Amino acid sequence: MLTNTFSKNIVIDKRLIAEDFFILSTGLAGEILQKLVNYGGRIAIFGDYSHYTSKPLKDFIYESNKGKDVFFAATEEEAVDMLTR
Numbered sequence: 001m002l003t004n005t006f007s008k009n010i011v012i013d014k015r016l017i018a019e020d021f022f023i024l025s026t027g028l029a030g031e032i033l034q035k036l037v038n039y040g041g042r043i044a045i046f047g048d049y050s051h052y053t054s055k056p057l058k059d060f061i062y063e064s065n066k067g068k069d070v071f072f073a074a075t076e077e078e079a080v081d082m083l084t085r
Contacts, residue, residue: 008040009083011076014047024056037069044071044079 020026036043049061049072064070073079
């Protein structure tokens with residue numbers, strides 16, 4: 001019998017993600033995150049976001065952190081905490 005081994009909660013280091021993900025105009029972040037959420041997944045991406053100057057990206061991070069499926073955190077511990085609330 002096959003079982004579903006898909007983890008619903010993912011914590012990932014920002015350094016492992018292509019920079020294009022953080023350029024919202026590419027649509028990459030929206031496409032990936034929407035598919036993940038559609039399949040019942042949740043994600044927390046941790047790392048340093050201080051060097052980004054894009055207002056749309058800052059707004060996206062802020063709004064995401066107010067939700068329940070996608071989070072942006074400074075540390076791995078904070079990312080895990082966001083997913084376990």
